Amino acid sequence: MVLRKVLALFEDKCPVCDDRLQAVSNAACCTKACPQGHYKEESYCTLGVTIVYDELK
Numbered sequence: 001m002v003l004r005k006v007l008a009l010f011e012d013k014c015p016v017c018d019d020r021l022q023a024v025s026n027a028a029c030c031t032k033a034c035p036q037g038h039y040k041e042e043s044y045c046t047l048g049v050t051i052v053y054d055e056l057k
Protein backbone atom coordinates (compact mmCIF):
# COMPACT_ATOMS: atom_id res chain seq x y z
CA MET A 1 0.00 0.00 0.00
CA VAL A 2 1.28 3.44 -0.88
CA LEU A 3 0.22 6.41 1.18
CA ARG A 4 0.62 10.04 0.32
CA LYS A 5 0.71 12.63 3.02
CA VAL A 6 1.87 16.19 3.41
CA LEU A 7 5.50 16.88 4.06
CA ALA A 8 4.81 18.27 7.53
CA LEU A 9 3.81 14.83 8.81
CA PHE A 10 6.99 12.97 7.96
CA GLU A 11 8.67 10.71 10.49
CA ASP A 12 12.36 10.45 11.30
CA LYS A 13 12.18 7.01 12.87
CA CYS A 14 11.11 3.62 11.61
CA PRO A 15 7.57 2.91 12.91
CA VAL A 16 8.43 -0.80 13.16
CA CYS A 17 11.77 -0.99 14.98
CA ASP A 18 12.10 2.68 16.02
CA ASP A 19 15.54 2.85 14.42
CA ARG A 20 16.74 6.08 12.91
CA LEU A 21 16.00 6.42 9.20
CA GLN A 22 18.87 6.80 6.78
CA ALA A 23 18.39 9.82 4.56
CA VAL A 24 19.62 10.28 1.01
CA SER A 25 18.77 13.43 -0.87
CA ASN A 26 19.32 14.80 -4.33
CA ALA A 27 17.88 17.58 -6.46
CA ALA A 28 14.62 15.78 -7.15
CA CYS A 29 13.75 14.10 -3.89
CA CYS A 30 14.81 13.12 -0.40
CA THR A 31 14.59 9.45 0.50
CA LYS A 32 14.50 8.15 4.05
CA ALA A 33 14.66 4.45 4.73
CA CYS A 34 14.97 2.09 7.66
CA PRO A 35 18.40 0.40 7.54
CA GLN A 36 16.60 -2.90 8.14
CA GLY A 37 14.15 -2.37 5.29
CA HIS A 38 10.94 -1.93 7.28
CA TYR A 39 10.04 1.47 5.99
CA LYS A 40 10.81 3.90 3.20
CA GLU A 41 9.60 7.35 2.32
CA GLU A 42 10.32 9.66 -0.57
CA SER A 43 9.82 13.40 -0.22
CA TYR A 44 9.43 15.38 -3.40
CA CYS A 45 10.02 18.95 -2.37
CA THR A 46 9.08 20.34 -5.76
CA LEU A 47 5.70 18.60 -5.57
CA GLY A 48 5.17 19.12 -1.86
CA VAL A 49 4.33 15.46 -1.25
CA THR A 50 5.79 12.52 0.60
CA ILE A 51 5.29 8.97 -0.61
CA VAL A 52 5.52 6.33 2.11
CA TYR A 53 6.17 2.67 1.50
CA ASP A 54 5.09 0.85 4.64
CA GLU A 55 4.15 -2.55 3.24
CA LEU A 56 7.46 -4.07 4.30
CA LYS A 57 6.57 -4.52 7.94
Ligand SMILES: [Zn+2]
Pocket: 014, 015, 016, 017, 018, 019, 034, 035, 036, 037, 038, 039
Ligand atom coordinates in the same frame (compact mmCIF):
# COMPACT_ATOMS: atom_id res chain seq x y z
ZN1 LIG B 1 12.79 -0.71 10.90
